Amino acid sequence: MADWEQAFRALLATRGGALRSYAYLLTGDAVSAGDLVQEALTRVFGRQRVGEDIDRLEAYVRRAMLNQYVDSRRRLARWNATRHLLVDPPHHDDDRYAVADEVRRALATLSPRQRACVVLRYYEDLTVPEIADELNCAEGTVKRHLADARAKLATQLAITEESTP
Template sequence: MADWEPAFRALLASRGGALRSYAYLLTGDASTAGDLVQEALTRVFSRRRIGGDVNELEAYVRRAMLNQYIDSRRRLRRWNATRHLLVDVPHHDDDRLAVADEVRRALATLSPKQRACVVLRYYEDLPVTEIAGELGCAEGTVKRHLADARAKLATQLGVTEESTP
């Protein structure tokens, strides 16, 4: 067994679901999210230079996924040859599915940086300072992305100041 295999197995066993969820929130597509996780794991474990600590490995893989997601969105926008496809969720009477679908569609309209900021802020619950560090930009830039994203999402989702708790 290679020296990296126990760390790899431990990471997937304990945090595999969380990595897939994180990737899904970034991409909005289950298939693309799976590809993102697989590619990030391949990159991390093919040239890994950190120890076998699961928390360090998870942070390293999440950073690789975030960088890869942003890079791929830049390429898609630049080339404009393909379109981002959303999972078409069947419409049920369950309001939660309808709201989740509406939120996914609204998230898909954000720029890659805006979407990354929203996921890191509201899913990962990171403060602005840490988001700036993760994305390699100024705190003011993160605040601007969050403000723009909130305004765009509020418009698309029909949220008004009176309706927010």
Template sequence: MDGGAVADWERAFRELLAARGSALRSYAYVLTGDAAAASDLLQEALTRVFGRRRIGADIAQLEAYVRRAMLNHHVDGSRRLKRWNATRHLLVEPVRDDSDQVVVADQVRRALSGLSPKQRACITLRYYEDLTVSEIAEQLNCAEGTVKRHLADARARLADQLGMTEEGAR
């Protein structure tokens, strides 16, 4: 790469992180449920997107590429999920605060961690990204019926874990 291409790459990278870095970190956290894993996921996605020679400078397009790279890496990362399940018992339990909000947030994080990667991706895209079933199916390259099944299974599991009726989990 010549010096001009490097400068363009760096400028696009800095502009993306300045404008949308917080939203990308939040998206990664919702997908993974773990701050360290979210950082790793975002870093991996940025490496994949900015590792290409021709990336462009449109921030919206770059953000879409990074989000897609995160989603693909997360869904395809069943190996990471297995590794996480094998080592999570080594982590210290979070400090409990008397605040109901902290307790509820912890319960939701625990419930989300029990979902499969596809279920968690569907729930994230539906309730965090506010996508329709057809948009989720397009993002995940699967049938709408598959998305509906993942959403239904995830809602049922979350309702059970959180002690709610399934209608309350919608």
């Protein structure tokens, strides 16, 4: 068995679920999340040299997923600007999906950078400087994206200051 195969199996066995969860938070769709994880793994393990440190591999795969997500959203925005088609997302009648669906729809209204900042801040629990480093932008830019995203999400989800803990 090649070295990369052992590293690949170990990464998926120990961190596969976390990678899928991260991708789902970025994309908001299970199918797209699976595609994003697969594409990132293909890019990372398609290289000639892959290390064996699981933590570094996971960080590298997460970075590949983030870059792929932001790039794909940018391409999609350009495509949607040229095509005039509106598709409604599928609706679930079950009440247990109502909140998750509402949050998913609210996250979908954010720009790719805002959504990436929100996921990195509130899911990955990164600090503003860490997010700025991850996205290769200034800390002020991250703060602006987070503030704009919070305001937009609060409006979308009808959250008031009294309802926040």
